[in-house]
Amino acid sequence: MSEEGHQYRASIVREGDWILVYLNERRKFLVRVRKGEVLGSDKGVLKLDDVIGLPYGSKVKLSTGYEAYILRPLFHDFFLKYRRVTQVIYPKDLGFIIFISGISSGSRVLEAGVGTGFLTTTLANVVKPDGRVYAYDVRREILEVARRNLELSGLIEYVELKLGDIRQGIEEKDLDAAFLDIPDPWNALDSVHIALKPSAPIIAFMPTINQVEKLVTAMKVHGGFIDVNAMELILREYIVKEGATRPRTTMIAHTGYIVYARTCSKQ
Numbered sequence: 149m150s151e152e153g154h155q156y157r158a159s160i161v162r163e164g165d166w167i168l169v170y171l172n173e174r175r176k177f178l179v180r181v182r183k184g185e186v187l188g189s190d191k192g193v194l195k196l197d198d199v200i201g202l203p204y205g206s207k208v209k210l211s212t213g214y215e216a217y218i219l220r221p222l223f224h225d226f227f228l229k230y231r232r233v234t235q236v237i238y239p240k241d242l243g244f245i246i247f248i249s250g251i252s253s254g255s256r257v258l259e260a261g262v263g264t265g266f267l268t269t270t271l272a273n274v275v276k277p278d279g280r281v282y283a284y285d286v287r288r289e290i291l292e293v294a295r296r297n298l299e300l301s302g303l304i305e306y307v308e309l310k311l312g313d314i315r316q317g318i319e320e321k322d323l324d325a326a327f328l329d330i331p332d333p334w335n336a337l338d339s340v341h342i343a344l345k346p347s348a349p350i351i352a353f354m355p356t357i358n359q360v361e362k363l364v365t366a367m368k369v370h371g372g373f374i375d376v377n378a379m380e381l382i383l384r385e386y387i388v389k390e391g392a393t394r395p396r397t398t399m400i401a402h403t404g405y406i407v408y409a410r411t412c413s414k415q
Contacts, residue, residue, distance in 0.1 A: 265294030
């Protein structure tokens with residue numbers, strides 16, 4: 149794990165650590181602890197010198213007297229700091245995608261359509277330390293943004309970022325799973341089928357139902373995919389107060405459609 153990684157063994161804050169300063173559910177700040185620097189917010193200022201040596205979970209006071217907590221960042225907290233250049237796959241979809249893929253430490257997986265790198269980072273966190281993510285994108289500038297985000301999370305060593313179009317072919321073979329976030333995944337079915345192990349899953353994420361229809365139809369015509377499923381996830385949060393618990397007035401409803409299938413011998 150690199151020093152910039154998201155997991156820390158230490159129980160106290162050290163200079164150079166990333167910390168999550170939690171003021172309330174709407175105010176969470178991921179910052180690097182450096183002497184002489186401060187964190188400013190609308191609730192006051194926190195001197196970062198003052199948190200060095202504190203146990204994680206400690207309560208501190210800002211310059212205004214407002215209380216905050218010093219937390220050790222978890223994997224998903226680093227998404228707050230990511231530079232975003234494309235629409236991202238939400239955590240509610242990421243967790244489900246990983247679950248149905250069956251990948252684990254040591255898996256070798258394909259990703260196409262890297263974007264900001266949210267999915268790339270999630271995949272790397274699952275397959276490390278012995279696995280590998282082969283992440284393809286057709287845009288060099290997108291790959292550079294993803295590289296910086298992966299370096300922030302300390303997971304770049306488990307990813308091979310590749311400038312290329314998987315519709316034209318995939319260099320790797322015998323891969324354990326494929327994750328596609330491209331506008332026309334139906335045009336990549338031949339190359340993905342060749343790259344995957346027999347019975348390995350292919351999972352595509354798409355924003356429109358028209359794309360779902362085209363992909364599922366193409367899979368059936370192709371003949372090399374079975375167990376084809378299309379689905380979407382909806383997340384509803386609740387405000388919990390004694391005697392007044394209710395759903396939030398806003399929710400994360402449609403974020404995208406997921407199509408899942410397994411490879412088989414071509415019919």
